[in-house]
Amino acid sequence: MLVRVLDVLIAGLVMGGIYALAAMGLNLQYGVVRVLNMAHGDFIMLGGFGAFWLFTLLRISPLLSLIICAPLMFALGLLVHRLVYHPIRLKSPSISAFEGYSILASYGLIFILQNLVIVSWGGRLKAYSYLASPVNIFGAIFAANRLVALLLTAGISVGFYVFLSRTRTGKAIRAIAQDTEVAHLMSINVDRLYAITFGLGAVLAGLAGVLLSTMFPVSATMGFSYTLIAVVVIVLGGLGNILGGLIGGLVLGVVGAVVTDLQPGLVMVAFYVMFLGILLIKPTGIFGKKGG
Amino acid sequence: MDLAQRRPPRLLLKWLIPLAAALLSAGVFFSVPLFTAPYVIILMTSILMYIILSVSWTVFCAPSQYFSLGIAAFFGVGIYTYTLLKDALPWAPFPLLLVAAGIGSSILAFFVGLTTLRIKGMYFAIFTFGLSELLRHFVMWWEVNMTGTVGRWIAIVEDIVVYRYMAALAVITVLAAYLLRRSRYGLALRTIGDAESASEHVGVNASAVKIAVFAASCFFTGAAGALIATRWTYIDADFAFDPIRNMFTIMMSLFGGMDILVGPILGAVAIGTISDVVLARLPQVSRLLLGLLLVAVVLFIPQGLAGLFTNLKWSHVKDRVLAKLRGRHDG
Numbered sequence: 001m002l003v004r005v006l007d008v009l010i011a012g013l014v015m016g017g018i019y020a021l022a023a024m025g026l027n028l029q030y031g032v033v034r035v036l037n038m039a040h041g042d043f044i045m046l047g048g049f050g051a052f053w054l055f056t057l058l059r060i061s062p063l064l065s066l067i068i069c070a071p072l073m074f075a076l077g078l079l080v081h082r083l084v085y086h087p088i089r090l091k092s093p094s095i096s097a098f099e100g101y102s103i104l105a106s107y108g109l110i111f112i113l114q115n116l117v118i119v120s121w122g123g124r125l126k127a128y129s130y131l132a133s134p135v136n137i138f139g140a141i142f143a144a145n146r147l148v149a150l151l152l153t154a155g156i157s158v159g160f161y162v163f164l165s166r167t168r169t170g171k172a173i174r175a176i177a178q179d180t181e182v183a184h185l186m187s188i189n190v191d192r193l194y195a196i197t198f199g200l201g202a203v204l205a206g207l208a209g210v211l212l213s214t215m216f217p218v219s220a221t222m223g224f225s226y227t228l229i230a231v232v233v234i235v236l237g238g239l240g241n242i243l244g245g246l247i248g249g250l251v252l253g254v255v256g257a258v259v260t261d262l263q264p265g266l267v268m269v270a271f272y273v274m275f276l277g278i279l280l281i282k283p284t285g286i287f288g289k290k291g292g
Numbered sequence: 293m294d295l296a297q298r299r300p301p302r303l304l305l306k307w308l309i310p311l312a313a314a315l316l317s318a319g320v321f322f323s324v325p326l327f328t329a330p331y332v333i334i335l336m337t338s339i340l341m342y343i344i345l346s347v348s349w350t351v352f353c354a355p356s357q358y359f360s361l362g363i364a365a366f367f368g369v370g371i372y373t374y375t376l377l378k379d380a381l382p383w384a385p386f387p388l389l390l391v392a393a394g395i396g397s398s399i400l401a402f403f404v405g406l407t408t409l410r411i412k413g414m415y416f417a418i419f420t421f422g423l424s425e426l427l428r429h430f431v432m433w434w435e436v437n438m439t440g441t442v443g444r445w446i447a448i449v450e451d452i453v454v455y456r457y458m459a460a461l462a463v464i465t466v467l468a469a470y471l472l473r474r475s476r477y478g479l480a481l482r483t484i485g486d487a488e489s490a491s492e493h494v495g496v497n498a499s500a501v502k503i504a505v506f507a508a509s510c511f512f513t514g515a516a517g518a519l520i521a522t523r524w525t526y527i528d529a530d531f532a533f534d535p536i537r538n539m540f541t542i543m544m545s546l547f548g549g550m551d552i553l554v555g556p557i558l559g560a561v562a563i564g565t566i567s568d569v570v571l572a573r574l575p576q577v578s579r580l581l582l583g584l585l586l587v588a589v590v591l592f593i594p595q596g597l598a599g600l601f602t603n604l605k606w607s608h609v610k611d612r613v614l615a616k617l618r619g620r621h622d623g
Contacts, residue, residue: 119580228421279419
């Protein structure tokens with residue numbers, strides 16, 4: 001019994017860490033840039049493919065891929081923001097029109113990214129084996145890569161949280177999330193920080209993707225469900241609430257592991273029921289502020 | 293949106309003209325099969341289906357600015373309602389089953405609206421985005437674990453019969469959308485899209501209007517799903533809830549233009565024809581192109597094709613012509 005509980009708990013925390021990382025990126029993009037990027041999961045997919053190709057072609061360890069992929073994803077995020085979301089912002093008469101149109105544009109982006117990958121690399125699952133040696137924790141047996149992923153997600157999340165709360169750029173980003181106009185008056189370059197924030201969101205998605213690829217096969221269409229999960233996590237933690245999202249991710253991961261243990265086909269359904277429950281009882285999220 | 297200047301429509305304009313237009317187009321649709329090849333019938337059926345989907349999508353989403361990304365969900369529920377009822381009541385007449393399928397979708401839309409339309413539009417988009425995926429997972433789980441199958445057989449209906457029903461349904465959808473836009477509900481929906489709290493202050497029950505119109509619009513989505521499914525003979529959850537239909541419908545509506553009724557029809561005809569004739573041979577490339585096109589439309593012509601034309605207002609043209617006739621040149 002204890003072994004089974006440990007099994008489920010650790011598997012849940014590992015997935016929860018990934019969910020939290022992915023959700024943090026989306027949360028940042030929505031909370032600051034006001035873009036609910038439905039293609040977020042596809043950025044995760046791109047990170048996964050990056051790690052896969054670096055490992056298969058050049059034998060580069062995924063740990064090193066984290067460092068290689070981060071600037072690439074940042075550049076891609078900046079590019080997408082410059083080409084798509086920035087022009088939409090300039091044209092939109094109001095913030096809600098911007099939100100609506102950017103959702104529709106991100107919907108198109110899903111199809112662009114997915115099919116670019118399918119056209120260039122095919123639609124099949126791709127996997128590589130990294131640190132698959134078993135590790136025994138009080139009788140529960142895990143592949144070492146799971147534990148590495150758990151440690152790294154924790155490290156990256158904490159690092160990012162410190163960046164947001166301690167550095168100048170991080171404080172500017174939070175200021176924009178609180179009140180864009182006042183931030184502008186405090187001579188914060190809002191346009192530049194929108195671009196940086198969107199890029200950082202893409203980086204977090206890419207890192208989550210790299211870590212995922214060490215444990216599971218990647219495929220061109222994997223993004224969709226991760227977008228959904230990220231969305232559920234940030235609604236759970238409260239839109240725009242970074243710390244709430246971290247906790248929400250872990251909760252979702254553990255719930256997912258428990259349901260997988262009982263009825264593997266119903267994981268998505270369970271997440272959706274939680275989502276529905278939150279919307280009905282407390283739409284601002286468990287950790288959301290009133291009216292947020 | 294020049295609501296203030298619009299005169300109250302006279303009885304003739306309000307009822308007779310749209311009714312005559314509907315009858316005329318129904319007549320055209322019914323006589324077309326007498327002249328054309330079977331392939332054209334099949335192509336026209338799917339274009340008519342997309343007209344239904346995009347008109348019923350825009351009738352709610354465009355004025356209210358609440359974007360549903362779950363068209364495939366309501367479409368698939370229509371299909372499953374039809375299939376289950378057909379198995380249970382094999383003697384039931386075909387039109388009755390279609391209506392039941394539409395009602396099935398409406399009921400789902402009612403509950404979705406009840407939970408998500410009362411809060412910010414963002415949640416509605418998010419929730420419907422995953423709805424088709426949720427139903428796909430759930431139906432698949434149910435079929436495997438409870439009924440012990442994967443998919444279901446559907447009694448096939450002749451192509452020409454499907455075409456006729458689809459044409460009739462399309463005419464009804466467009467007529468209903470036309471009447472809704474001119475009704476109190478249409479106006480209320482537009483004020484909600486412009487400024488929701490202001491519309492509540494002038495006495496619009498915003499939640500009730502949103503839920504009612506959304507549920508009504510999904511009726512047509514579900515019925516269209518049930519109708520097209522009779523052409524497929526075999527369905528499973530993957531096929532019934534295929535998210536590509538979201539993409540197509542949104543794309544067509546945006547491309548055609550959502551502000552006037554002709555827009556989504558135009559978009560469905562244009563994209564439906566192009567994608568069937570030119571792009572069906574390369575599915576991945578065509579999906580890639582559709583994605584690019586959607587982003588391009590949002591960026592460059594957010595008003596759509598129809599928007600390009602309405603900018604050339606008839607009254608402006610008339611004024612200019614009259615001025616010329618009178619020999620005056622005031623630019």
